[in-house]
Amino acid sequence: MTASPALPLPALAIRGLQKRYGPVQAVAGIDLTVARGECFGLLGPNGAGKTTTIEICEGLTEADAGEVSILGLTHREHAAEIRERIGISLQETQLTEKLTVEETIALFHSFYRRRRPIAEVIAAVQLGEKRTARVGQLSGGQKQRLALACALVGDPDLFFLDEPTTGLDPQSRRQLWDLITGFKAEGRTIVITTHYMDEAEHLCDRVAIVDHGKVIALGTPRQLIAMLGSEHVVEFALDGLLVDESELIGLPGVTGVSRSDHRYQLDVTHVHRTIPALLAHLKARQSVIAELTTHTATLEDVFVHLTGRHLRDG
Amino acid sequence: MADARPRGEDTPRTWREYPIVQLTLARYREFYREPEAMFWTFVFPLLMAAGLGVAFRSRPPEVIPIALVQELAGTSAAATALSKERQLDLRTVSDSTGRRLLRTGKVALLVVPTDSQAVEFRFDNTRPEAVTARRIVDDALQRGRGRTDPVAVGEDIVTDRGSRYIDFLVPGLLGMNLMSSSMWGIGFSVVDQRRKRLLKRFVATPMSRPQYLASFVLARLSLLVIEVAFLVGMGALVFDVPVRGSLLALGVVSLLGTLAFGGLGLLVAARPKTVEAASGMMNFSMLPMWVLSGVFFSSSNFPDAIQPFIQALPLTALNDALRANMLEGAGFLQLAGELGIMAAWLLATFPIALKIFRWQ
Numbered sequence: 001m002t003a004s005p006a007l008p009l010p011a012l013a014i015r016g017l018q019k020r021y022g023p024v025q026a027v028a029g030i031d032l033t034v035a036r037g038e039c040f041g042l043l044g045p046n047g048a049g050k051t052t053t054i055e056i057c058e059g060l061t062e063a064d065a066g067e068v069s070i071l072g073l074t075h076r077e078h079a080a081e082i083r084e085r086i087g088i089s090l091q092e093t094q095l096t097e098k099l100t101v102e103e104t105i106a107l108f109h110s111f112y113r114r115r116r117p118i119a120e121v122i123a124a125v126q127l128g129e130k131r132t133a134r135v136g137q138l139s140g141g142q143k144q145r146l147a148l149a150c151a152l153v154g155d156p157d158l159f160f161l162d163e164p165t166t167g168l169d170p171q172s173r174r175q176l177w178d179l180i181t182g183f184k185a186e187g188r189t190i191v192i193t194t195h196y197m198d199e200a201e202h203l204c205d206r207v208a209i210v211d212h213g214k215v216i217a218l219g220t221p222r223q224l225i226a227m228l229g230s231e232h233v234v235e236f237a238l239d240g241l242l243v244d245e246s247e248l249i250g251l252p253g254v255t256g257v258s259r260s261d262h263r264y265q266l267d268v269t270h271v272h273r274t275i276p277a278l279l280a281h282l283k284a285r286q287s288v289i290a291e292l293t294t295h296t297a298t299l300e301d302v303f304v305h306l307t308g309r310h311l312r313d314g
Numbered sequence: 315m316a317d318a319r320p321r322g323e324d325t326p327r328t329w330r331e332y333p334i335v336q337l338t339l340a341r342y343r344e345f346y347r348e349p350e351a352m353f354w355t356f357v358f359p360l361l362m363a364a365g366l367g368v369a370f371r372s373r374p375p376e377v378i379p380i381a382l383v384q385e386l387a388g389t390s391a392a393a394t395a396l397s398k399e400r401q402l403d404l405r406t407v408s409d410s411t412g413r414r415l416l417r418t419g420k421v422a423l424l425v426v427p428t429d430s431q432a433v434e435f436r437f438d439n440t441r442p443e444a445v446t447a448r449r450i451v452d453d454a455l456q457r458g459r460g461r462t463d464p465v466a467v468g469e470d471i472v473t474d475r476g477s478r479y480i481d482f483l484v485p486g487l488l489g490m491n492l493m494s495s496s497m498w499g500i501g502f503s504v505v506d507q508r509r510k511r512l513l514k515r516f517v518a519t520p521m522s523r524p525q526y527l528a529s530f531v532l533a534r535l536s537l538l539v540i541e542v543a544f545l546v547g548m549g550a551l552v553f554d555v556p557v558r559g560s561l562l563a564l565g566v567v568s569l570l571g572t573l574a575f576g577g578l579g580l581l582v583a584a585r586p587k588t589v590e591a592a593s594g595m596m597n598f599s600m601l602p603m604w605v606l607s608g609v610f611f612s613s614s615n616f617p618d619a620i621q622p623f624i625q626a627l628p629l630t631a632l633n634d635a636l637r638a639n640m641l642e643g644a645g646f647l648q649l650a651g652e653l654g655i656m657a658a659w660l661l662a663t664f665p666i667a668l669k670i671f672r673w674q
Contacts, residue, residue, distance in 0.1 A: 058518050060674065083520040090518075094510035098347040099340060110336035111521040113324040154519065 009072035011036045011158050011189035012057060017066035019052050019213075026052040027063070028213035034206075036157075039180070039190040041204035043197070043299060045309070049213035050193040051091060054160050057191070058088050071157055084113055087151030088160045095146065097136030101127050104135055105149050112154035125149040125179060141172025148179055159183060161192045165199060177202055197299040209303060216306050224302045229255035230267040233301045234274060237263045237291040243282065251277045258308055262290075265304055267297065334525045334532070341533030344503060351499065355541060359491040360548055366487075366610070367480045367553055378447045379403040380423040381412045389427055395458030396425070401450055412436075423447040476556050476641045484549040485636035486609040491545065492538070492568060493575045493603065493629050497596055499537075500530045500579035505592040508672065517673045527668055531576035535569065542568045546640070559639030563646055567639055567653065571632035574656040577663030578628065584671045603629035631655040 012034040019027040027049045034040040042050045055061040057068055059075040059082060068075065070082050095104050105118050122131055125145040130138060138146065144164055151159060161180070165173040173196075180203055184190055194200055200207050201221045209217040209224070217224055225231070230253075245257040248266060253274040256267035268274045271294050282289060304310055329335060345351050377400075382393055384406040396404050407415065415421045416436060422444040424436040433455065437444040457463075475481065507513050516526060542564070549555035557564065582599055586592040606613055606620075607629035616624060624630050635652035638644035646653075 060514060060518055080520060083518065086518075088515075088518050090511060090515055092511050093515040094512065095515075096340065096344060096507070096512065098344045103340065103343065106331075107336045107340050108519060110327075110331050110333040111516075111519040113520070115325040115331075150515075 009036075010034060010069075011038065011071055012040075012191060013067075013069040014053070014057070015067040017053065017056060017068065018064045019049075019056065019061065020064055021052075025213050027056070030066070030210070030213070030215055032208055032215065032218075034189060034191060036189050037184070037187050038205045039184050039192065039203050041200040041207040042191065042193040042210055043195070043200045043207050043303070044193075044210035045195060048210045050210055051162055052213075053210070054162050054191065054193055058086065058160050059083065084154065085157045086160060087154055087156030087158070089144070089147040089151055089162060089164050091162045091166070093147065095135045095143070095150070097134060100132050100134055101138070101146055101149075102131045104146060105153055108150040109153045114155050116153055116155045118153065121149050121153045124152060124182070126175070139172070141168050141175060144168060144172070144176060145179065148176070152183070156188065158189045159191065161190065163193055163195070165194070165196065173199070197303070200299055207299065209299070209306065211303075211307055217302065221299055224299060225297045228267040228297050228301060228305055230269045231297050232268045232271045232294060233297050234266040234268050234271065234278070234292070234294045235264065236266075236278070236289055236293070238282070239288040239290040241285065241287045243285050243287055247281065247285075248278070251281060253277075256305055258304055260308070260310075265301070267301065267305060268294075333521060334529060337521075337526055337529030338532045338536075341503070341529050342536060345499065345533065345537060354498075355491070355495045355537070356544055359487050359545060363480075363484055363487050363545075363549065363553070366483055376443070377401060377403045378423070378443045378450075379405070379421045380425065380447050380451065381415050381421040382406045382425045383409045383412045383427065391458065392425065392427060392433065392455060395454045396451060399450055399454050402447065402454075423451060425451060475554060476558070480553045481555050481641055482612075482637070483610065484545070484553060484555045485640050486633050488542065488545045488549075488568075489571065489607070489629055489633040489636050490604065490609045491541065492571050492632065493600065495537070495541065496534050496572050496575035497579040497582065497600060499534060500576055501583040501592050501596050502589060504530065504580065504583040505586055505589050508587060508674075509589065511674075514674045523671070523673070524668055527580055527664070527671070530580065531573060531664075534572050534576050538568055538572045539565075555640065557640050558643035560645065563644070563649060564636070564639050566646070567632065567635040567649060570653055570656040570660070571628065571635075574628040574632070574659035574663075577660040577667065580667035580671075581663040584667045587672070603627050606630070608633050626655060628656055628659045 010033045012032065014030055014032040017027050017030040018025070030049070030053055032040075042053065044050050052061060056063045057070060059079055071085055073082050075082060099107070102118065102122065105121055109115050109118055109121075122128055125148055127142060127145060127149065130142060135143065135146065148161075148164065151161075159180075164180070165176050168176065177199070180190060180192070190203075192199075192203060204221065206218070206220050207224060208215045217227065219227075239262075242262060245259050245264075248254060248257045248264065251266075251274055253268050253270040254266050255269060258265045266274065266278070275294070279289075300310070380396070380402055382389065382396065382404060384393075389406070393404070393406060396402060405421075409426070412421075412424045412426070413436075416424045422437060422441060426434045426436060428434050435448050435451065437448055439445055517523070546557060546564070550557060578599065582595045583592055586595060606616060606624045607627050609629070613624050613630055631652040635644075635649045638648060638652075
């Protein structure tokens with residue numbers, strides 16, 4: 001089953017994937033290829049189809065149409081072999097609270113043919129001090145690290161991590177990022193879903209932005225941001241009288257405009273050229289600025305640019 | 315991008331690293347770290363046996379309170395005759411006090427001498443002890459006036475260990491306890507793990523599904539030893555309930571009973587997504603057995619028409635086998651029928667449970 005190094009099969013190849021739940025087309029034709037050793041992000045708002053896609057890849061959900069090949073294997077023919085070689089963390093699993101950290105890892109450890117030593121895994125996820133603590137006594141971040149340990153203990157080639165940092169405090173998220181970066185350094189492939197843009201930018205080699213069950217943009221974080229045609233974003237809000245977007249696109253340095261209600265977002269190449277012109281324009285139109293901020297463009301801005309919505313709006 | 319990671323050899327296992335061992339250990343830990351589960355399994359049946367044992371204890375025939383009205387002649391002769399009866403608690407009262415005592419149930423019978431040759435019994439003939447009192451008082455008065463009985467009657471009172479109500483009750487409670495702890499113990503944890511999406515997490519690993527289900531039944535077996543030893547031991551120690559059959563046969567009976575209920579518990583827990591739904595199905599499947607399978611009273615009280623159904627129930631088989639072993643010392647040969655019924659329940663339920671099991 002080992003692929004020849006001369007012809008590395010992709011870690012994950014998805015072709016024409018579709019899945020419908022009643023009236024909802026959760027996945028509407030997704031194609032993706034993830035190379036070995038890559039950290040790949042599926043980015044999108046809640047309900048975009050990320051979890052459905054990843055659960056089809058994990059063999060937990062059956063697709064209506066399309067092909068999924070994992071490490072060159074398919075669930076139809078090699079389900080057992082795939083389960084030996086992937087490590088997953090689901091969005092809402094609650095591990096048994098009555099067991100200790102070590103007992104929980106030992107349980108998952110026993111399921112795999114090829115296993116990493118339990119002590120090594122506990123050290124890797126930095127739960128050494130909590131080794132004998134009950135799962136019920138762990139913090140959210142510690143529980144997530146334990147979930148990763150349960151995936152790591154089978155020495156997987158490919159991780160599927162479904163929103164591993166949702167609901168965690170910033171420090172716990174950082175710790176988890178370091179862990180995932182470590183997995184990647186060991187040559188493991190990682191497919192991660194998130195609705196945190198900074199997470200995708202920090203961790204992922206490539207990102208697919210998913211919306212309404214489709215991939216609407218694909219590339220490295222840098223490439224996606226470059227799609228904006230500008231590296232900066234100017235956001236402002238107006239009090240009272242609004243101006244039309246078409247007036248703003250003509251301002252110097254502006255490459256894109258989006259507006260939701262009284263809030264505007266400009267994609268901008270040179271902030272120092274745009275801002276004076278913008279202020280002058282608004283003054284002439286007698287509009288009052290309630291708020292003005294600028295930042296370097298992020299994947300969030302890409303999402304807004306592509307869909308006109310913020311990620312959190314769903 | 316790194317190349318494919320080379321796949322190494324399978325890691326060798328120690329005995330503790332086999333999934334069935336780890337799964338069973340997990341089940342076992344989940345149980346003994348839950349204090350409530352310990353209470354229901356061990357303390358509850360003992361309290362129940364104690365309560366019922368006290369209520370239905372064997373006791374000397376009760377003493378019945380009666381009253382004699384002392385206003386008229388002939389009272390003293392009657393009083394002498396009645397005071398000799400050990401089953402009667404006699405007091406002599408005025409007519410009005412007597413009527414009040416009878417009305418409030420303080421005495422079962424009021425004896426009212428009407429003249430020197432006649433008495434009247436005043437009593438409620440729907441009260442069993444009043445009827446008994448009437449018979450005893452009548453006999454005592456007639457003998458006191460010189461009646462002789464034509465047939466000589468001797469009495470030999472029997473209270474054998476093994477024939478008392480408590481002897482019937484303890485094996486029944488043991489059987490019921492094995493049923494409840496197997497079904498609830500398995501049903502609740504399965505459904506709870508389904509609700510917490512833990513089952514979903516497990517099926518994404520190479521874990522063997524039959525082994526996962528088997529671990530619940532196996533964990534029950536290790537608890538079974540403690541459970542049976544505890545209840546039979548307390549029964550013998552506290553209530554002097556006999557264990558006349560071989561302990562090996564007792565062990566095999568309990569084991570097969572637990573396996574049968576383990577299979578049934580898995581079947582009931584195979585589909586429900588919530589603990590509430592599972593509880594309803596648990597009670598629904600256990601209720602007929604509580605009533606019909608001879609826990610508190612013999613199942614032979616039910617009509618012949620439904621006896622085949624009753625005899626096919628796993629709890630009937632378990633209770634009958636436990637009683638035959640403990641009270642009559644029955645060996646494997648005599649228990650073959652009951653053991654067969656329990657084995658059939660396991661073989662029927664486990665594969666169906668595995669087949670229809672909802673993993674997500």
